[in-house]
Amino acid sequence: MSLALFQRATGRELWHLVLPGQRNDKATRDALVDLQAAGRAREELRLPDNRKLWTPTAAGHREAAALLPAGTKLAALRPERDGKAAAYSEHALDVIATASLLARAGIGHLTAFTTEVEHKVPHRRSLFTDLVLRDPGADVPLLLVEVDRENESTGTLVDKLTTYRTWCELPAKGTTKTKFETSLRRPGARTHDLRLWPTLYPATGREGLPPVALVFEAGRTRKPRPGAGPLTPEQKKEKQKTDHRRLLRRAQAVEAASEALWYAPLYQEHDVTARDYHQALPVVATTLPLLRARGADAAIWRRFGRPGWHTLTDALDNPDGDRQLTEERAVVEQARREKERGGARAPPSGLHPLRGEVHGRAVGGARAGRDLG
Structure with missing residues (x-):
């Protein structure tokens, strides 16, 4: 069942999704061998580290x-090719590794994940999200995950975020x-009343649009110089340090x-500095090495527009703009x-005593003084 959801994997990636209580992945590997004997799974190839x-x-x-429940989206069935020469995608393995590490931290479970x-979007190319987490009622009920292996430009990733927002x-x-244009003029959460995404996804439990997570992994390979020995x-x-800094x-x-x-x-009101987080697209980022080393529930997430490292739930939370x-x-x-x-004169704009905590920082071409979400 798990292979049908993720298309291909090794026992290591399936371990935390199917047998999280086990101390290692041996039981998962044994189960895959049993499935092979029953004609339900096949070994596609051996990876460089000898994993199947x-x-x-x-x-x-x-x-x-x-x-699986009716309507569950299965991954596409891979055709069987002659011999062991079938090409495999490291990106696909990174996607299931991300799901496994999220599940290991209690963020999602096997049937909560869907791939591709x-x-x-009208007049644009369809966007195929690498991994979608749907877990209604959980601390993280919804997460759209993009796994990047440095095979796309910065502009392409920005274009993906543009498509998400659109x-x-x-x-x-x-x-x-x-009716739709009228709803867009409503303040706060009511802006989303007539939008498409709440009809397809569970409530996020937070202000804003569905959150997007970017998971970065080193994908560049450099051929060793002729005659050079192993590292x-x-x-x-x-x-590894150099790759991670990059x-x-x-x-x-x-x-x-x-x-x-x-x-x-x-908010479009005079003398008000509060921000409408209902209109924000929450974007968080981390790296696969950090997920592996510290766990998805650690403070390894950066929220775009916010300094420091946070847990995933803290990164997704917003200041209470409505209360402000x-x-x-x-x-x-x-x-x-x-x-x-x-009596006393009105305080100048932007200097209200109840403004609250600043949650942003200027990045790139940000205008000075902007409080980013």
């Missing part, structure tokens, strides 16, 4: 479809243009270039009344 890469057979694919989910702003089916353990460690720079470049897509805009708006309205109204009575 497994994929379901047609019979296993059909059996999984019968066992299509998001159609898709999240689509109207629900059957909604008239007039020493010290050289391997140094290379991944962090890549994440920062995407953050700076995509600011217009994820920041929380100001209410408080600032009260301050402005009180100042107006005092001014009418000849």
